Amino acid sequence: MIQFSINKSYFLQALNATKRAISSKNAIPILSSLKIEVGSHSITLTGSNGQISIENTISANEADAGLLISSGGSILLEANFFINVISSLPEVSLDFEEIEQQQVLLKSGKSEITLKGKDVEQYPRLQEMTTSNPLVLETKLLKTLVAETAFAASTQESRPILTGVHLSLTDHKDFKAVATDSHRMSQRLLRLENATDNFDVVIPSRSLREFTAVFTDDIETVEVFFSSSQILFRSETISFYTRLLEGNYPDTDRLLVNQFETEVTFNTNNLRHSMERAHLISNATQNGTVKLEIVNQVVTAHVNSPEIGKVNEELDVEAISGSDLTISFNPTYLIDALKALRSETVTIRFISPVRPFTLTPGDDQENFIQLITPVRTN
């Protein structure tokens, strides 16, 4: 029967990371549990919502953990409740002891709390994966890539494949991440130096956002393993599994054309604030659009709601070339796109009022491109 003592803060940090995979309102009630497995030199915490699974390992070799294991075993505990109890304990360390079958006694200072648990046999078996030949990526790079693409995925279940981000590696070096909800698209290219087997997978964008929260900035690199149905991101202490989306991802390359009529470079933040003002009014209009007019090198934005009011604004421009143009679009797409850019300036290229326009960072025209579809207003 389990018995160990551990540093409370260290334990809580691991518990909270694991909890990110656990939903208290799961269709499978047992998944609201946390699985605790105590071996002779480490503890493994497991949480899962059926889509994402997280395993967090606390090693007795890690000095900060203050982990002293007297006896091993395993148990399921209600995750939210257990974490609340642990965080309420008075002292810096706690004793965890299984006092009878599926019953745990927590001691800390003069406080003794007994909790009822469940048999680990009730917990579903997570799919195993062979872990050889990993793709090794910098955590920071991977998180940047998620921030640049995941927001553009669809939130509608009508075309499930579009709720994912399409990741592929071709020629053992050309890495591509792309997401689209059919109104906008965001694509990041990367050249990998020491890459492995080619792959072609679609990962739920929600899983990628959880990945970003779980892998903190102090984790330098992540190993990535692929199988036909899931993907595993692994650091020294954390294994993060997510199911893949099934189906063929649409061919997004055909949307990118290398021809344009008008090119404008803006200050990213100024343009974003202008669009936020426009959105306050466009939000109250029937089609929710802002109209951009480019006439004689001057760019103006216009929204008119007969009920609420209107916005007219001349936009600051860093550089401009090409033909005059009038185009309407939903400003929220442009706001989202600008939020994903880290460069000071952004170059927008227009073909015509009815063709998608592209955004590229002022400092990198090659590897990061976004696309927004306009709205026909008449």
Add this chain to the structure above:
Amino acid sequence: MIQFSINKSYFLQALNATKRAISSKNAIPILSSLKIEVGSHSITLTGSNGQISIENTISANEADAGLLISSGGSILLEANFFINVISSLPEVSLDFEEIEQQQVLLKSGKSEITLKGKDVEQYPRLQEMTTSNPLVLETKLLKTLVAETAFAASTQESRPILTGVHLSLTDHKDFKAVATDSHRMSQRLLRLENATDNFDVVIPSRSLREFTAVFTDDIETVEVFFSSSQILFRSETISFYTRLLEGNYPDTDRLLVNQFETEVTFNTNNLRHSMERAHLISNATQNGTVKLEIVNQVVTAHVNSPEIGKVNEELDVEAISGSDLTISFNPTYLIDALKALRSETVTIRFISPVRPFTLTPGDDQENFIQLITPVRTN
């Protein structure tokens, strides 16, 4: 027709304070508006939800306001929307101009936003008050008093009078604030030196919490004016009106008896954390109580939930005297009471397992007293 320019941040601060009286979901739709009245030397902003009304005056003499009035008038604007638009403007100052009847043009930098407003005649007339002979109180003192009592008022509308805080002045010097929801009570006494007429009013606790948010710590004193149906708190720039509750407040003095059998002094924070642990489990029990046992000068807390688990804890005690006792109560009441205390220690006095017990701050046994009713568990 209105025309003025003003510093954006200063304007926003005043708008946000006024907005605290405005609910976007009011039964009277016009009350979602903000009233702007521009005189020759100042602007008055008014918001109201029918219970609370706030008038905020911005003077042209206030240097930070950067207020320059060209022409006066008045208009109603949708409050939330107007404030969002103002906060979105690009420059540090803005021009506000009424361009035609009930239509406002806002200019800031290259941005021009036109908003539709409404005729001020549609706005209800707020009740007038005669403002002579004020009671002058330190804002800080008044806010402390609210923090010490308002939480104990009822949130149930079954006895509306208990949703208020009872404020009274007797003998032109004895000030009392008391609130109770019939399970617990909190009472603060104050001796006022330069007080005015006696009063006896019941103010909705919700209004007092809004008062706390509106009167920031830089406002040193507040003038208080009374009428039969409302009360006015006034500083140099803000007038805060609230309706009073009608009816007789119950006689709470009879609840306070000066006799007890057991007296225990605790460290306030330690006791609070113990009760928070107890609450995690008591929350899952049928009667939601914690049991306190005092035996031979040792105080222990116990909760037992057959489904979830149990807590047993010895409580640290600073001083203890009197008979042994076992008493059960809802720990949330004790947690709330301890949160309202600013003293390092708290003295709790018990009479019997079925009689209310009192809490007083370790450093002030006279002027602040709280009372909690136990729960009979068998």
